[in-house]
Amino acid sequence: METILAFTVAVFFAVSIYLMLSKHIIRILLGVAIFGNAVNLTLFTAGRVTRVVPPIIPVDLDTPAQATANPLPQALILTAIVISFSIFAFLLVLAFRAYQELGTDDTDGMRVAEPKGEELPPLGY
Amino acid sequence: MAADGQWLTFLALILPFLGAAAAPLLVRAMGHNAAWVLALVPGFIFYHFTGFLQPVAAGETISGGYAWIESLDTDFSWYIDGLSLTFALLISGIGTLIVLYSGGYLKGHAHHGRFFSFILMFMGAMQGLVLADSFLTLFVFWELTSITSFLLIGFDHGREASRRAALQALVVTGLGGLSLLAGLLVIGGITGTASLSALLAEGESLRGAPLYMAALLLVLGGAFTKSAQFPFHFWLPNAMEAPTPVSAYLHSATMVKAGVYLVMRLNPVMGDTLAWETILPAFGGATLLVGTLLGVRQTDLKLMLAYTTVASLGLLVMLTGFGSKVAVEAAVLYLVAHSMFKGALFMVAGAIDHEAGTRDITHLGGIGRAMPITFAAAVLAALSMGGLPPFFGFLAKEEIYAGLAHGGSWGAALTAVAIAGNALMFALGFAVALKPFTGERVRTPKTPHEGPVLLWIGPAVLAASGLLSALASGLSHRFISSPMASAVAGEPVSVSISVVPHVGAPLLLSALTVALGIAAYLALERGRAAMAAVLEAIGWGPDRGFDQAVRGTVIASAAVTRFVQNGRLDVYMTVTFIILAAALFVPMIAFGELPAVPELPLLPFYEVAVLAIAFIGLGAVLWARDRLTAIVSLGIQGFAVAVLFMLLGAPDLSFTQFMVETLSVVILALVMTRLHLSPADHRPTDQKLLDTSVAVVCGAGLGLMLLRVVQVPFDGTLSAFFAENARVIAHGRNIVNVIIVDFRGLDTLGEIAVVMIAGLAILALVRIRPGAAPARAPKLPKAVEEKLEA
Amino acid sequence: MRTLIFRTIAPYLASLMVLFSVFVLLRGHNEPGGGFIGGLIAASAFAIYGIACGVAPVRRALYFHPMAISGFGLLVSGLSGVVSLFKDMPFLTGQWAEVHILGLAVDISTILFFDIGVYLVVVGAITSIALALEEREHV
Structure with a gap:
């Protein structure tokens, strides 16, 4: 199963990186969203995979009766999902506001901070 | 001198800085007459140090200090002998007169208080420099004189000439300071001492060391820049842009003598060698001649004096390095x-x-x-x-x-x-x-x-x-x-x-x-004309060289910045991912850590189906013709991942993923419906080819790394600990939740803080409208501004 | 989006979801669930309500500003960690107490309050984001 998941992760990463290499903010954002999933899956797979048994202790026992799925990566991923969602929302709004202000979603056109053909810094004192 | 004296000496060392802090307030209260009060600071110091005249004349030396950084064995310490005492008296004595003089000279100046502050700070720095015992104290005060000198030369910062002179002095003496630091480190390495007083006993071992020459050149690099020796002399006449009290104090009586002080201080330790007695007189003599000849050319009173100061400094260095006792006496006198x-x-x-x-001699x-x-x-x-x-x-x-x-x-x-x-x-x-x-x-x-x-x-x-x-x-x-x-x-x-x-x-x-x-x-008039003609013929000097070096640095760094930071996000991203790919593959191949070829397991059909749905979703995102399809496809791959979590024993993750994907699709839809964009790929084919290969290589690298990771034995200690203790210690049966809220609660606290900050940031972004832009918004390029106005 | 059926059913749907989210939050310690998931469910509820009936009713229903709720949650979480400091234990060590309400023994813990704080932060922040974006539609 891990082998298959590793392959899946590779595909997720490849697709998200391809999207992020685009010049269009929207495609970059889509890439970022997929990238989050890819990273979560990587973490999940690295913690090894078991089928079906969730990490929950039965009511009448103090420790799990049988081998369960690894709880640690799950805990890490759970918070990661919520945070990556927050960041994604932030990026989305940022991109939207940038589009409103600059009238473009092409990163080549977004050059307020690094304008094209910028003059030399002052050469005097 | 008993403990009392130690305390008073320490007070004398920090008093100028306290005075500097009080100066602006005093000036506000008393106007230029504050000079009379402020002159008490150097006056007291002068008085305090005259108390040492008697014991020092009797051959004593006084040292004292406090531990500064104990873990580094560094002290804030001072050492008073004939040399440092004379300097201290000159600094405080002339300082008193200068403070009075600047009270009259800058009367009514808008920044009179600031000027007093600077000059007192400089006084404190110079005082500390000549009295310092430990190398670190010496170096700190040495640099402090450079910085305060920068502030004083650039005091009249509205004029470009002032700014240039200040920067030039800072660059030249600052570089010298670095050279001095290196020299002190070399000396410390050779002799194992970190204070001047201890160094005085180590002359033999220092002069015999193979690194003596390096130490000498580095230390002289510091001394020669500070004391304006040829060819570093050019900054001193330019420093005459400073108000005259500064020129009188820093650039004739005190700061420029710091280099001479250093040479004199090290004379018993490093002197008496062929290198010492060749380099010092040669450079000193050259400086003496260059200084006087250039001085003849000047018509400005201050510049004439400045060049004779350069010459005098040369004479002092020459005498100190000559190597005879009488020459040393001459230098001192x-x-x-x-x-x-x-x-x-x-x-x-x-x-x-x-x-x-005016101070032009031809108009006076x-x-x-x-x-x-x-x-x-x-x-x-x-x-x-x-x-x-x-x-x-x-x-x-x-x-x-x-x-x-x-x-x-x-x-x-x-x-x-x-x-x-x-x-x-x-x-x-x-x-x-x-x-x-x-x-x-x-x-x-x-x-x-x-x-x-x-x-x-x-x-x-x-x-x-x-x-x-x-x-x-x-x-x-x-x-x-x-x-x-x-x-x-x-x-x-x-x-x-x-x-x-x-x-x-x-x-x-x-x-x-x-x-x-x-x-x-x-014959001065004729000499001036002759020198002017000669200088015209030469045409180039270190002063213009400095300008060229500064220009060159700026142009070169602008070119480098333009190359590295060309403002194209896709280039940045491509470079980043190429480096990522290299970081993944190069070590894996170099250390033979490529994963073994795995056996392909047989999956249950529903897992195959879920994976297939995920891939279809990904493909649809890539090839979507309109934005709604892209958003929905994004949701499809997300839900597929959620199902995958469910199948693999992670119900919590699965629920969370479902909710997040739903919300993502909703807010994406909310935003995208108002963006008039097509999500389709506009890249030309060759660009597509490059991006595809970068993406595929990166993806493959990450996949191979993961494969390699799962092929090593798994260390389940931590997971086992959580599983065993979740109920016993933390009274919870859902191990994942117990980890989040209990075992790793601090992490979670940090994470919810991040969520909240993201919420705040988004709110701020939405609320800031172009009309209500903050007053100090960065200036936008013209094209953007026009668009905004339209 | 604002069909009659949707608009009619949305308030009920939303309140059911909020109720469910509280249930998920409280059972989270022993069964799948917890503050993060519960918070997301509640936030979706408000988002749906907002899409169906407009933002103003949601703001009225919430009474407090969503970011205020979020900040309050962070405060609750932080304070729940402080309790253990009074017992000379490290910050955020769980404290348990048994409380009898109407003859029923109920376990109360600082952990529970921590999780409630997480819930409130997530609800507040994400509702705020969703509402802010929905509001812009009518600007």
């Missing part, structure tokens, strides 16, 4: 004499400028009757500078020739240099002291009259002390010259020269100097 007469002359130049409105004449006290002070100072009896400068000049006399042909050559230099300095000194005051009255921008007491007290006191200290030469030798010369020579020296001329070679040479000086004075 000349240093003291120079501080007095040059400080006085600078203040005179400032007073003339202040009263007559006959103002002596209007400014009699200033005139008298100028003449007295010039007489000392010219080396005429019965002034302190005369003692110095006699000793110079006596000291250089016993050196064979090398000595003879240096004597010739000294005579030429001294004669020109004689001419320049009298040009400053006589030309503006005598002759026919020339119309000046302002009608000159004697300035207030604050303006003339400084030069008068300094000029008079040049006379008195020579008349009472017994006293001044006993308390000042002899202890200082002993410290510089590293062995007991007794200075005995007095104002009564002894007929001999030195007197004859002095007479020759004076004769040549008078001739040069009379």
Whole structure:
């Protein structure tokens, strides 16, 4: 199963990186969203995979009766999902506001901070 | 000196900084008369250090200090012997007069308080520099003098020339400071000591060390830049952009002598070698000649004085490095004499400028009757500078020739240099002291009259002390010259020269100097024209070189920035991911860590189906023709991942993922419906090819890395701990939730803080409208602004 | 989006979801669930309500500003960690107490309050984001 998941992760990463290499903010954002999933899956797979048994202790026992799925990566991923969602929302709004202000979603056109053909810094004192 | 003295000395070291903090308030309260109060600071310090004269004259040295950084074995410590004491007295004594003088000179200036602050800070730094014992204290104060000097030169920061001069001084002396630091580290490495007092006993081992030459060159790099030795002399005349009190104090009497101080301090340790006795006189002599010749060219009183200061510094370095005891005595005498007469002359130049409105010597004449006290002070100072009896400068000049006399042909050559230099300095000194005051009255921008007491007290006191200290030469030798010369020579020296001329070679040479000086004075106009022609012919100097270096640095860094930071996000991303791919593959291949070829397992059909749905979703995102399809496809791959989590025993993750994907699709839809964009790929084919290969290689690398990770045995200690203790310790059966809220609660606290901050940031982004933009919004390019207005 | 059926059913749907989210939050310690998931469910509820009936009713229903709720949650979480400091234990060590309400033994813990704080932060922040974006539609 891990082998298959590793392959899946590779595909997720490849697709998200391809999207992020685009010049269009929207495609970059889509890439970022997929990238989050890819990273979560990587973490999940690295913690090894078991089928079906969730990490929950039965009511009448103090420790799990049988081998369960690894709880640690799950805990890490759970918070990661919520945070990556927050960041994604932030990026989305940022991109939207940038589009409103600059009238473009092409990163080549977004050059307020690094304008094209910028003059030399002052050469005097 | 008991513990009391230790405390007082420490107070003396920090008092200038306290004064600097109080100065602006005092000026606000009292105006320019605050000078009288602030002068108490250096006055007290001067008084405190006179208390050391007696024990130091008796051959004692005083050291003290406090532990500074104990873990690094570094002390804040001081060391007082003849050399540092003389410097401390000069700094505080002249400092007192300078504070008074600047009270009159800058009267009514908008930033008068700031000026007092700066000058007191400088005083504290200089004081600390000459009294420092540990290398670290020395270096810190050394750099502090550079910084305060930068602030003072650039005091009039509205003018470009000031800014340039300040920056130039900072760059030159700052680089020198780094060189000094390296030199001190090398010395510390050779001798294992970190303080000057301990170093004085390590001369033998230092001179014999193979790294001696490196240490010497590095230390001299610091000393020569600070003391404006050729070819680093150019910053000093430019520093005359500073207000005149600064020029008088920093750039003649004190700071520029820091390099000389360092050379003198190290003379007993590093001196007495061939390298020392060649490099120092050679550079010193060259500086003496260059300084005086360039000085002849000037018409500005301050610049004339500045170049003679350069020359004098050269003379001092030359004498210190000459290697005979008498030469050291000469250096000591000349240093003291120079501080007095040059400080006085600078203040005179400032007073003339202040009263007559110009300091161009060709536009001045006959103002002596209007400014009699200033005139008298100028003449007295010039007489000392010219080396005429019965002034302190005369003692110095006699000793110079006596000291250089016993050196064979090398000595003879240096004597010739000294005579030429001294004669020109004689001419320049009298040009400053006589030309503006005598002759026919020339119309000046302002009608000159004697300035207030604050303006003339400084030069008068300094000029008079040049006379008195020579008349009472017994006293001044006993308390000042002899202890200082002993410290510089590293062995007991007794200075005995007095104002009564002894007929001999030195007197004859002095007479020759004076004769040549008078001739040069009379021919000054022609000399100026000749030098101007020569300089025009050369055309290039280190000063212009500095400009070219600065321009070159700026242009080169702009070019590098433009190349590295070209403003194209896709280029940044491509480079980042190429490096990522390299970071993944290069170590994996180099260390033979590629994963083994795995067996393909057989999956249940529903897992295959879920994976297939995920891939279809991904593909649809890539090839979607309109934005809604892309958003929905994004949701599809997300839900597929959620199902995957469910199938693999992670219900919590699955629920969370479902909710998040739903919300993502909703907010994406909310935003995207208002963006008039097509999500389709517009890249040209070759770009697509490049991006695809980068993406595929990166993806493959990450996949292979993961495969390799799962092929090593799994260490389940941590997971097992959580599983065993979730219920026992934390009373929870959902292990994942227990980890989140209990075992790793602090992480979670941080994470919810991030969520909240993201919420706040989004709210801020949505709320900020173009119309309600904050007042100090960054300036947008024209095209954008036009668009916004439209 | 604002069909009659949707608009009619949305308030009920939303309140059911909020109720469910509280249930998920409280059972989270022993069964799948917890503050993060519960918070997301509640936030979706408000988002749906907002899409269906407009933002103003949601703001009225919430009474407090969503970011205020979020900040309050962070405060609750932080304070629940402080309790253990009074017992000379490290920050955020769980404290348990048994409380009898109407003869029923109920376990109360600082952990529970921590999780409630997480819930409130997530609800507040994400509702705020969703509402801010929905509001812009009518600007």
